Amino acid sequence: MRAEARFFKSLSDETRLKILWLLSGTEELCVCDVISVLGITQSKASRHLRHLYHLGWVTDRRDGLWMIYRLAVTPNSPKEKLLNLLEEILAPQPEAQALRGHLARCLEAKQHSQCARRLKSSQKRSPQGSPET
Amino acid sequence: MKKEAQLFKSLADETRLKMLWLLMGREELCVCDIMGVLGTTQSKASRHLRYLYHLGWVTDRREGVWMNYRLSVAPGSPEDKQLKLLAEILSSRPEAQALRDRLEQWLAAKGQSKDGAAACQCS
Numbered sequence: 001m002r003a004e005a006r007f008f009k010s011l012s013d014e015t016r017l018k019i020l021w022l023l024s025g026t027e028e029l030c031v032c033d034v035i036s037v038l039g040i041t042q043s044k045a046s047r048h049l050r051h052l053y054h055l056g057w058v059t060d061r062r063d064g065l066w067m068i069y070r071l072a073v074t075p076n077s078p079k080e081k082l083l084n085l086l087e088e089i090l091a092p093q094p095e096a097q098a099l100r101g102h103l104a105r106c107l108e109a110k111q112h113s114q115c116a117r118r119l120k121s122s123q124k125r126s127p128q129g130s131p132e133t
Numbered sequence: 134m135k136k137e138a139q140l141f142k143s144l145a146d147e148t149r150l151k152m153l154w155l156l157m158g159r160e161e162l163c164v165c166d167i168m169g170v171l172g173t174t175q176s177k178a179s180r181h182l183r184y185l186y187h188l189g190w191v192t193d194r195r196e197g198v199w200m201n202y203r204l205s206v207a208p209g210s211p212e213d214k215q216l217k218l219l220a221e222i223l224s225s226r227p228e229a230q231a232l233r234d235r236l237e238q239w240l241a242a243k244g245q246s247k248d249g250a251a252a253c254q255c256s
Binding site: 016 | 139142144146219223
């Protein structure tokens, strides 16, 4: 029953819980989105996302320098049921709704101004790549 | 959202998960039953049960030197929903069924050795 304990452990950390909450409200998220919405360091965001990745909660996709994550939960699996439960518990909470609102504003601002991701990929495409130092 | 994380943390430990699973199958259990079935020390069993007690999963009742615990989860509460999900996941696991069987055997043996709950002198 260690696997089941580990399963519940995925949500036993406030940061991971918030990350899953954000992911279940949107199609995919860049590490940079998680960093700005939760106000945490890149190292902390990546560490928790890798944790979720290794437990099979999310899949990843590289886009330039950043990793993009999305939920990878099969319908009717225990994971999906746990996410549904999380949704049910968090949906009435102002704090959780505020977090999703924050994410929506963040994503919108990114689209209107310089998207961090596009900025990175255009830098990558430019002929003068930064020298390796 | 710290509270919710803590709620899920209750089930994030294998021993606590097993305890809740055993408690779900019975009305009340003595610390000595948990020790006997899970093969843990009294200190470990009591520590985890106190943890569950302080988070409101169980209530306690003293009987002589032993403490008895029972689930105290309000119907429809987040805790109740978590337990239902846990039961759903575990009911198909042979390991979980074996644990419940061991509990039944343990309780039957206890009932034969002395009468009723007074048989908790199982050191």
